[in-house]
Amino acid sequence: MSDLLKRLTEARGVSGNEDQVRQLILEEVTPLVDEVRVDNMGSIIAFKKGVKSDKKVMLCAHMDEVGFIITRIDDNGMLKFAPVGSIDPRILPSKRVKIGDKAIPGVLGIKAIHLQEPSERETAAKAKQMYIDIGAKNREEAERLVKPGDYAVFDSECVYFGDSKVKSKALDDRVGCAVLIESLKGSYPFDLYACFTVQEEVGLRGAKVAAYSIQPDIALVVEGTTCSDVPGVEPHRYSTRMGEGPAISIADLTSYSNKKLVSLLIECAEKADIPFQIKESVSGGNDAGEIQRARGGTMTAVVSVPCRYIHSPSSVADLNDINNTLRLVQEFLKGCEAL
C-alpha cells in the first residue's frame, strides 16, 4: 500500500487534467476487474461482476487534486495563474510547482518583504499578487516552454516519516484511490463499480455523470478530509483527529448520509475492532452530494482519512488511519449484501 500511495500521490492530476493519475490507476485496476471504461468526462469506472446478486454497489474516490492553471505570460517571462479548486493563498509563496506535460519546474513568487507597504504586511497576500517564475529570460523564452491553459501542480515528494505518518501532496483523494484499488482485490456477491472520478475539487462534476450512468443502489465515498487537531485550535473545531481511525460523516455541506449505511459502518467497525471517529463538523463537501441526488436518489455514506494541511504540497496522514479505512471499507462491503 505505501508504494502504491507514493506513486499515486506523486502523479500529476489537477482537476480537468487527470491523465497521468488515470493511466496509473488503469494499469493497477485492469487485471483486477471484469470490465473497465473511461467515461466522457474522464472518470474511470471499473466493474466487477457479482457472484450472486444484481445489487449495484458504487465505491467512489476522486482522482483530481487542487492546483493551478496558467492564464497569461508577462513580458518579463513570468507566468500569471489562477487557482484550480480551493487553495489557501497564504501557503503559496516559495512553493515549487511543475507545469504542463513536460513538467517544467517553477517557483511561486511574490514581491519581497522590504518592498511591501506596511499595510500589505498586515494582510495575507492574494494569489493574484503572485506569479510563477520558470527562470525564463523573457516572454519569448517562456512561450517556448509554457502556454496559457497549461496546468501547474505542486512539486512535492511523498515521504514517510515520524510515527507512521506520510507527507505528500494530493492525499485528498489519492488515499481514497489507493483504498479502492486494494478493495478491488476482493470478490463480492453484488456488482461492484469502483469509480475514480474527475473534477471533484471544482464541483463534484465527474461523480454527477458517473452516478447517473451507473444508477447504484448503494454508494460509499472514500475521501481525505480536513483534520485541524493542531496547536492554537480549540478542540471543538478539530473536525477530525489524526490516528483515531477513519472518520464517518453524518452530514456535510453537500450530503446527509443514509442512516442505515452509517449504522452499518459503525457496526462493522465495532465488530471488527477497527478504531473510528464521527467527523465533528459539517464543513466541506464531496462526491456523495451528487451521487445521493442522482436520478431518483441513492443511499450514500462517506468515510474519510483525516489529513492535516489538506490542499497543500505537504498534507499529512497517518498510515494506521489509511489501513483502518481500508479494513472498514472491506467490512462494509461484506455487510452490504444483507441491506
Add this chain to the structure above:
Amino acid sequence: MKDLVKKLTSIYGPAGNEELVSQAIREEIEPYVDEVKVDVMGNLIAIKKGNGNGKRIMLAAHMDQIGLMVTHIDDKGFIRFTNLGGISVPNSINRRVMFKDGLAGVIGYETEVDSWKEITLSKMYIDIGASSKEETEELVKIGDVAIYHPHFSESNGKYISGAMDDRAGCALLVQTIKNISSTPNDLYFVFTVQEELGLRGARTSAYALEPDLGIAVDVTATGDTPKCRPMAVSLGKGPAIKIKDASVLAHPLVKELMISTAQKHGIPYQLEILEYGGTDSGAIHLSRGGVPSGVLSIPCRYVHSDSETIDASDMENGVKLLTKILEENINI
C-alpha cells in the same frame, strides 16, 4: 386547521431527520389517497388518481425544519454545534432547544466578547444541564440534531410557532387532500426532505415522478412590520402567488392558472416577489427536460425563528385556492 397546524409544528423533524413528521402526515392522509410510499431519500409520496384525462401534477411541501447538529462535547458536558440550514445568531441566543427524545437544552454563548457582533455560531453552545462529558454522552452523541423548542400560540387570528416553515405548507397540503372530492388529474403530493439543505428531496422526487406540472407550497417573508425590508406581501391578505425568488421564475402559465382560479372563485390573493431564498420549485422546474412550475406561498413573519407567525385566514384561503386548481381540467 388550527389543530393540524399545531400538531404538525410540534413534531421533531430537522433536515435529514424527518421520520416522525412523515409518520404523522401518513396517518392523516392514508384514508384519503390511493397509494402512499416513501422513497430512498425519505420523501413521503401520496398519490390520488384522476380519471385518466388530466395532468400529472406534483405538489411539494417540505417536512424538514432548520436544526442544530452536535459536533463536539466538551469536558464539562457543554455541546458545540453547527447549523443545519438557516440557523442565525440573533434568533438563537438564549433560546431553548429540544432533541429527538424530548431532551431540552439552552443555547448559550461565550460572554467574554466585547460586542454582540463578535458572536458566531462557533462561540455558542448548548447547555443540557449536565455536569460532565460522560453525563452528556449518555444522552447525546455527535451528529444528533436539536430543534428550537416547539411551542404553539394563537393570538388575534395568527398562529405562532417554530417550524411553520414548512409544516404550514404540509398542513395546507394535508387539508387539500382531505377536501378534494374528485379530480381529472393524477395528483402526487410529495412531502419532501432536506429542502433547507438545498432542495434535495424535491430534486430526486421530481426526477422519479416526471410530472407535467409542479407546485410547491411554502412560507414566504412579508413586508408588513415596523421599518422592515420592503416587500409587497402582508399577513391576512390571502395566499401569495409567487412571481419569483432566487431559485425560480414561476412559469407564466402556472402563475396565470393560479391567478385566474383565485379570481374566478373570489379567493383573495397577493403576488409575491421574494428577493432572496428559494423553495422546492427551484429543483422541480429544472428536473429532466424541465417542468412548468409555480409556488403557492403562505405569508410568514419571523421566518427561521422559534416564533414564525402566519395568519389563519391565509391558510384557509390557500386550501380553497389549491383545491379549486387541482379539481379542474388544466390546459398547459
